[in-house]
Amino acid sequence: MVWLVIVGLLVLLWAVSLGKIHLGSSLNSKTTFLNDNASAGLPSRKNVLLVIAHPDDETMFFSPTINYLTSRGHNVYILCLSTGNADGIGGIRKEELYLASVVLKVPSQRVKVVDHPDLQDGFHKVWNCNLLEMIIKEEVDSKAIDVIITFDNYGVSGHCNHCDVHRGVRKLFQNSSQQVEAWELVSNNILRKYCGPVDIWLSILLARKCLNRELQSLLNENPFQSYAAMAQHRSQWIWFRKLFVSFSSYTYVNTLKMMNR
Numbered sequence: 001m002v003w004l005v006i007v008g009l010l011v012l013l014w015a016v017s018l019g020k021i022h023l024g025s026s027l028n029s030k031t032t033f034l035n036d037n038a039s040a041g042l043p044s045r046k047n048v049l050l051v052i053a054h055p056d057d058e059t060m061f062f063s064p065t066i067n068y069l070t071s072r073g074h075n076v077y078i079l080c081l082s083t084g085n086a087d088g089i090g091g092i093r094k095e096e097l098y099l100a101s102v103v104l105k106v107p108s109q110r111v112k113v114v115d116h117p118d119l120q121d122g123f124h125k126v127w128n129c130n131l132l133e134m135i136i137k138e139e140v141d142s143k144a145i146d147v148i149i150t151f152d153n154y155g156v157s158g159h160c161n162h163c164d165v166h167r168g169v170r171k172l173f174q175n176s177s178q179q180v181e182a183w184e185l186v187s188n189n190i191l192r193k194y195c196g197p198v199d200i201w202l203s204i205l206l207a208r209k210c211l212n213r214e215l216q217s218l219l220n221e222n223p224f225q226s227y228a229a230m231a232q233h234r235s236q237w238i239w240f241r242k243l244f245v246s247f248s249s250y251t252y253v254n255t256l257k258m259m260n261r
Helices: 002-022 024-028 063-071 090-103 129-142 160-175 196-209 223-231 239-247
Strands: 047-052 075-080 111-113 147-151 181-185 215-219 253-258
Touching (some): 002 196, 047 063, 063 253, 075 129, 090 223, 129 160, 147 160, 160 181, 196 215, 196 253
Parallel strands (some): 047 075, 047 147, 147 181
Antiparallel strands (some): 181 253, 215 253
């Protein structure tokens, strides 16, 4: 009987959390992320570059951020630093990324996929930070980027390619004199990572406690759009990734932390 009560409470908490997410537009309106000039009636549209390692990273980990940005008129660009060719299907995965990006309302012409012999997908493939810095800088310069968003130093899953992307962005950020902001996606512990929408409560609380606004919590106002986008990655849309997208907190909320020089 006790376990039935516990399960019932968990289901109720899950439902309440989803309900709060459906109110996300009003909650996110209180978020100051890239919205500093809105209160003064000034244009606040920014060119934002999302830097990822593999096709499907944009949906599995960053869809709350993408949905937040596109719904507010920001210009989102995606730089994917490999084709995800670990299983020899890099060409297929590249096309899947274009399809998923359109679902996420990022035009395919704003998506760039790099296919470099020294940047190949793999758990034991170490990517050169100088090469990454050069490629990212070219994209920042050519697109007049105002803001960069990427993984933190753990890269959500600890994948070495994710970590290398972080190091490449950080190297560029620290060496550049340009007025470009850089934000990193905070990696959660395993309990928070797989508690689905329930994690929104702690994410919101932690962001609100950060008085200097260097921590921002972005709710996914349309999680079903994230599912639809992930379904475009057909080569990857197998049972355990379906479970991941359903139970991962990254489907429902992103916590971004500002990089310091």
